[in-house]
Amino acid sequence: MSRAISRAARTRGMAEREAGSGPAAASPQARPVSVVGIGDDGWAGLSEAARALVREAEVLVGGARHLAMARTTGAERVAWPSPFRVDFVAHLAASRRVCVLASGDPMFHGVGATLVATLGADRVTVVPVASSASLACARLGWSTQTVALVSAVGRPLDTLTAELAADRRVLVLSADGLTPGRAAALLVARGFGTSEVTVLEHLGGPAESVWRGTADALAAAPERRFADLNVVAVVCGPGPGLSRLAGLPDDVYAHDGQLTKREIRAVTLAGLGPRPGELLWDVGAGSGSIGIEWMRAHPSCRAIGFEARADRAERAEANAVALGVPGLRIVRGRAPDVLPEGETPDAVFVGGGLTVPGVVERCWSALRPGGRLVANAVVAETEAELVRHRASYGGELTRLQITRATPVGRFTGWRPAMPVTQWVVVKPAGPEPGVTHP
Numbered sequence: 001m002s003r004a005i006s007r008a009a010r011t012r013g014m015a016e017r018e019a020g021s022g023p024a025a026a027s028p029q030a031r032p033v034s035v036v037g038i039g040d041d042g043w044a045g046l047s048e049a050a051r052a053l054v055r056e057a058e059v060l061v062g063g064a065r066h067l068a069m070a071r072t073t074g075a076e077r078v079a080w081p082s083p084f085r086v087d088f089v090a091h092l093a094a095s096r097r098v099c100v101l102a103s104g105d106p107m108f109h110g111v112g113a114t115l116v117a118t119l120g121a122d123r124v125t126v127v128p129v130a131s132s133a134s135l136a137c138a139r140l141g142w143s144t145q146t147v148a149l150v151s152a153v154g155r156p157l158d159t160l161t162a163e164l165a166a167d168r169r170v171l172v173l174s175a176d177g178l179t180p181g182r183a184a185a186l187l188v189a190r191g192f193g194t195s196e197v198t199v200l201e202h203l204g205g206p207a208e209s210v211w212r213g214t215a216d217a218l219a220a221a222p223e224r225r226f227a228d229l230n231v232v233a234v235v236c237g238p239g240p241g242l243s244r245l246a247g248l249p250d251d252v253y254a255h256d257g258q259l260t261k262r263e264i265r266a267v268t269l270a271g272l273g274p275r276p277g278e279l280l281w282d283v284g285a286g287s288g289s290i291g292i293e294w295m296r297a298h299p300s301c302r303a304i305g306f307e308a309r310a311d312r313a314e315r316a317e318a319n320a321v322a323l324g325v326p327g328l329r330i331v332r333g334r335a336p337d338v339l340p341e342g343e344t345p346d347a348v349f350v351g352g353g354l355t356v357p358g359v360v361e362r363c364w365s366a367l368r369p370g371g372r373l374v375a376n377a378v379v380a381e382t383e384a385e386l387v388r389h390r391a392s393y394g395g396e397l398t399r400l401q402i403t404r405a406t407p408v409g410r411f412t413g414w415r416p417a418m419p420v421t422q423w424v425v426v427k428p429a430g431p432e433p434g435v436t437h438p
């Protein structure tokens with residue numbers, strides 16, 4: 001199979017030359033880009049197909065370590081620029097055969113996926129080797145599909161928090177040799193100091209090594225530096241893990257009273273209905289709880305919160321970090337002025353600004369067809385706005401009433417919270433016959 005792929009690559013090059021599509025005649029769409037994954041065992045670990053792509057390249061692109069592993073002559077070697085970007089690869093490939101060298105499986109949190117998104121799948125050929133996650137699971141005897149994975153490469157390590165739960169197995173792809181210590185410190189800070197930690201260095205290479213201990217022990221030695229090529233494996237000990245389902249306890253949030261309470265929050269998220277990869281607008285973010293629990297529903301969910309008060313915006317950002325979704329974006333300013341043009345959210349929650357002219361109209365206009373809009377009202381004035389908007393856009397109105405047990409002398413009674421009126425509406429996928437817009 002490797003020889004067949006290699007012959008196909010050589011045949012492709014001959015056909016290009018015979019058709020007059022050599023380097024001088026190539027268009028930006030003429031030449032595919034090869035992406036070859038290399039493990040820590042270097043050239044020796046590559047298949048013949050991968051070696052052929054490297055040898056045939058006129059330009060090799062990669063990090064210094066990867067470029068040093070490539071045994072080829074004649075090709076120009078181009079290191080990744082700092083800051084990292086991939087757009088220049090398209091320029092190089094306009095006239096020459098380009099091979100990009102990457103770690104392990106380039107489609108697994110790697111540059112392969114970025115190149116496909118930039119150039120298109122039809123222009124990128126990827127030849128992977130085993131990923132660091134696959135090698136780590138093989139060494140540890142873990143079933144890969146049962147393991148949570150967090151990448152700290154160019155991403156906040158705080159995303160680890162969302163994966164923590166007793167007995168949970170987590171792999172952390174390290175950014176450098178200090179990542180294991182930082183991960184251990186985070187585990188201790190989140191109440192998981194007794195967790196078992198294994199640091200696997202130089203996986204698949206001749207210098208492979210393993211360190212084992214607890215998060216407490218590793219966090220107590222902050223000066224310890226591992227090899228930059230490492231993966232951190234965690235078996236979580238007992239700790240205060242939080243569910244990914246909506247309705248987290250109110251006391252996990254820092255707030256000034258501007259907080260959608262637990263039961264109402266759960267019903268609100270049910271109406272918003274987060275799906276993987278979707279984007280939420282949280283208008284009037286307050287403590288950030290709606291956006292945070294939207295993002296906790298799935299690692300690929302995204303959210304933007306809009307908050308007029310600077311202190312609340314800062315608090316929402318801090319809550320997002322503490323609850324494992326540091327990617328929550330908070331935009332400071334008043335809606336509708338700060339609502340971005342050209343973005344199409346999949347769902348919108350209006351928790352503030354219902355009485356401000358144009359807020360609901362702007363949100364509805366931006367919402368994609370089939371998207372969901374949810375708005376909550378507590379006082380009569382905002383409830384009247386919901387009734388008015390329902391008359392224009394349709395949807396359902398629901399009155400939510402929560403009553404909690406409370407001491408009454410030596411006995412227990414019931415104290416009702418203020419009722420909440422909720423409007424849930426789905427934007428039609430086609431024209432909206434009969435809709436009278438305000």
